[in-house]
Amino acid sequence: MKFVRPAALCAALAALPHAALAAPDAASEADLKQLRNQLRELRETYQQRIDALERRLADAEARSASAVAVAAEADRTAARAESVAKASAEPAPQRPAGESAFNPAVSLIIDSKFTRLQRDPSTYRIDGFIPSGGEVGPPKKGFSLGESELAFSANIDHLFRGNARFSLAEDDGAGVVEVEEVNVESLALPAGLKMKAGRFLSGVGYINQQHPHEWDFTDAPLAYKAFFGYRLQNDGVQLRWVAPTALFMEFGAEAANGGKFPGAERHTNGAGLWTAFAHVGGDIGESSAWQAGLSHVRTHPQERAFEDGGFTNAFSGRSQTWIADFIYKWAPGGNSRDTYFKLQGEYLRRTESGSINYGGDGNDYAARLRQSGAYLQAVYQFMPRWRVGVRGDWLRSGNVDLGGLTSAELPILAGYDPTRQSAMVDWSPSEFSRLRLQVARDKSRSGESDNQVWLQYVMSLGAHGAHKF
Amino acid sequence: MIDKLILRVVALLSVLLPALPATASVNVFATVPEWAALAKEIGGDKVNVLAATTALQDPHRIEARPSLIARARSSQLVVATGADLEIGWLPLVLRESGNPAIQPGQPGYFEATSAVRLLEVPARLDRADGDVHPGGNPHIQLDPRNILAVGEALTARLAQVDPANAAAYKAGLARFAERWKAAMGRWEQAAAPLRGVPVWVQHKGFPYLSAWLGLKELGALEPKPGVEAGSAQLAGLLERQKATPARMILRPAYARPTSSDWMAERAKIPVVVLPYTVGGSSEASDLFGLFDDTLRRLLVGAK
Numbered sequence: 001m002k003f004v005r006p007a008a009l010c011a012a013l014a015a016l017p018h019a020a021l022a023a024p025d026a027a028s029e030a031d032l033k034q035l036r037n038q039l040r041e042l043r044e045t046y047q048q049r050i051d052a053l054e055r056r057l058a059d060a061e062a063r064s065a066s067a068v069a070v071a072a073e074a075d076r077t078a079a080r081a082e083s084v085a086k087a088s089a090e091p092a093p094q095r096p097a098g099e100s101a102f103n104p105a106v107s108l109i110i111d112s113k114f115t116r117l118q119r120d121p122s123t124y125r126i127d128g129f130i131p132s133g134g135e136v137g138p139p140k141k142g143f144s145l146g147e148s149e150l151a152f153s154a155n156i157d158h159l160f161r162g163n164a165r166f167s168l169a170e171d172d173g174a175g176v177v178e179v180e181e182v183n184v185e186s187l188a189l190p191a192g193l194k195m196k197a198g199r200f201l202s203g204v205g206y207i208n209q210q211h212p213h214e215w216d217f218t219d220a221p222l223a224y225k226a227f228f229g230y231r232l233q234n235d236g237v238q239l240r241w242v243a244p245t246a247l248f249m250e251f252g253a254e255a256a257n258g259g260k261f262p263g264a265e266r267h268t269n270g271a272g273l274w275t276a277f278a279h280v281g282g283d284i285g286e287s288s289a290w291q292a293g294l295s296h297v298r299t300h301p302q303e304r305a306f307e308d309g310g311f312t313n314a315f316s317g318r319s320q321t322w323i324a325d326f327i328y329k330w331a332p333g334g335n336s337r338d339t340y341f342k343l344q345g346e347y348l349r350r351t352e353s354g355s356i357n358y359g360g361d362g363n364d365y366a367a368r369l370r371q372s373g374a375y376l377q378a379v380y381q382f383m384p385r386w387r388v389g390v391r392g393d394w395l396r397s398g399n400v401d402l403g404g405l406t407s408a409e410l411p412i413l414a415g416y417d418p419t420r421q422s423a424m425v426d427w428s429p430s431e432f433s434r435l436r437l438q439v440a441r442d443k444s445r446s447g448e449s450d451n452q453v454w455l456q457y458v459m460s461l462g463a464h465g466a467h468k469f
Numbered sequence: 470m471i472d473k474l475i476l477r478v479v480a481l482l483s484v485l486l487p488a489l490p491a492t493a494s495v496n497v498f499a500t501v502p503e504w505a506a507l508a509k510e511i512g513g514d515k516v517n518v519l520a521a522t523t524a525l526q527d528p529h530r531i532e533a534r535p536s537l538i539a540r541a542r543s544s545q546l547v548v549a550t551g552a553d554l555e556i557g558w559l560p561l562v563l564r565e566s567g568n569p570a571i572q573p574g575q576p577g578y579f580e581a582t583s584a585v586r587l588l589e590v591p592a593r594l595d596r597a598d599g600d601v602h603p604g605g606n607p608h609i610q611l612d613p614r615n616i617l618a619v620g621e622a623l624t625a626r627l628a629q630v631d632p633a634n635a636a637a638y639k640a641g642l643a644r645f646a647e648r649w650k651a652a653m654g655r656w657e658q659a660a661a662p663l664r665g666v667p668v669w670v671q672h673k674g675f676p677y678l679s680a681w682l683g684l685k686e687l688g689a690l691e692p693k694p695g696v697e698a699g700s701a702q703l704a705g706l707l708e709r710q711k712a713t714p715a716r717m718i719l720r721p722a723y724a725r726p727t728s729s730d731w732m733a734e735r736a737k738i739p740v741v742v743l744p745y746t747v748g749g750s751s752e753a754s755d756l757f758g759l760f761d762d763t764l765r766r767l768l769v770g771a772k
Binding site (some may be wrong): 003161185187188189190191192193194239241242243244245246248249279280281282283288289290329333334335336337338384385387430431432462465466468469 | 534556
């Protein structure tokens, strides 16, 4: 295609009329024809060029329109993505999919101690009382790893919730796993009823349901050590009912195997230990809350063995324990973050009647023991994270009638009233950790006092459930 | 003698048993005062509402008191904040109550955070980061748009729990929403001077308020959520205050004054104690009062 420069074209166009006017006479037919040809040529060339330009324009227009459409589409996609993102962020929080989504809540409690004891803990005993056989003594002198608790809990389905708690410890170099609790709880019983089955900490008293890491002192009250081997742990069933009243009222009953102190190993059908308990509680204004309870434990141990006087002896008969408990908590305005105070006490009274088989001569002696014990403790958080506490423990070996036996045959049952005073200070940087210093003067052994210093840490890893009141 | 005893027992029971008014048909157990107030606005005399905590209690640190268990036992609807705010006590109260209707997953269990979009969802979960809430920041009550969203969801839930009064709840919501939207217009107009105002916060409890009003949070005095600020942390913030000065420090009514007062004295800026929830100040007697008072205090502080 012939290329026409715009400048040349203009010059030619401008020249045409002048040329025509300049020589009207001389303009021959040939000249005119030539001019017409040139003009036609120019017009054609021009037309082609205009057409080409028009095509390009049309193309460009089409392209830009589709670009606009693409842009609009992109906008819509972005908006959709945003709304999806928003929707996914808005309602139910996203849960990880797959099998792990249904893993139970797992927590591990690490509880280690460093002790300085005046007396050898392996000789620990509570004089005046039939030994419970439980872990009642202090840990070994110096550093001790203590027990770590591993706990699992989850809803099993719409009707049941499962809890399991194991304690891991070391005994003479061998690892020991103890089943602290493995139980199933009902979730959907009507009318305020709750049922629990398996191994559980009995609902009697107040401190009995607390796990050791929840205690305000490093060890259990003396009365619990003497009467329950530090806590009453049941294999059985529990039924509880919360009354529909403004005042908190809870009633419960348990039937259990009763294979452990104050019961004894059994070889018969049915339940061997029964409990009944009631708790009431409420608020006093905004700042105070209280709870009080009364509980009863009843069992019929047969051949409950204990070592004393160099022989193995055994008690058979009826054992009944009553527990009265109360707790009072105060926090200014009910805000326990900064300061709070709590006062807690329990009174336990046990009557055992039956016979003692004395290992020295193999004979049975009629026996009746009425013994009691109590503790009272106060804990004050004087500033955030820091608490101090004092505790007093008293036991009364009380009225012991051993038939013909005397303290010469059963020296541990010689009349003696053990006492203990403890004081502690602890620091909790968060809800999940606690460091504690405790000093105690323990007169559990007749005529000997044991001055104890404890350093302890309690740490919670993983999911950690709420603590009871 | 026996007559007298029976009379006494009857008298005692008559004191204990009819603890709940007979006129209201639904007992609502609200974990915090703002949802109690909202339930009252919507439900009116059809609901009997209890707030488990007051504005002067730290909502993270409540104990599962016997009175709460007793109250949960006879409730038909639990209104919780959710997002793990009440993780330390509510699950226990619900389980101990023996009331199957209010367990999580049931219509009788409602979480306010299910109705709104949460801010500050942590990218990583580690207890070394303090008191982190995996679902996001649960302190949603200081954005009035959230209150309205929660109100709508709560109305639907009330209607589900108590279908007989569904119309009353709907009407209650309509009345409330109309007044609320008018008030929001008023608040947003009044709060115009607060836009872009730089502030420190005591606890990360105000992201929704800041997002609504356009306050510029420079940071929190607490180094980590739930961890009280130490002197080194505060000294560091004071240095930052010199470089980028904030105009005030925001503190919720329940929190300890120590660290914010220390900072305010040295930085020479005011501490604005916000009611934080209904009942946090004498003026914040209901939801409207809560926002009226919050804005008034902020505007005074920003002067």
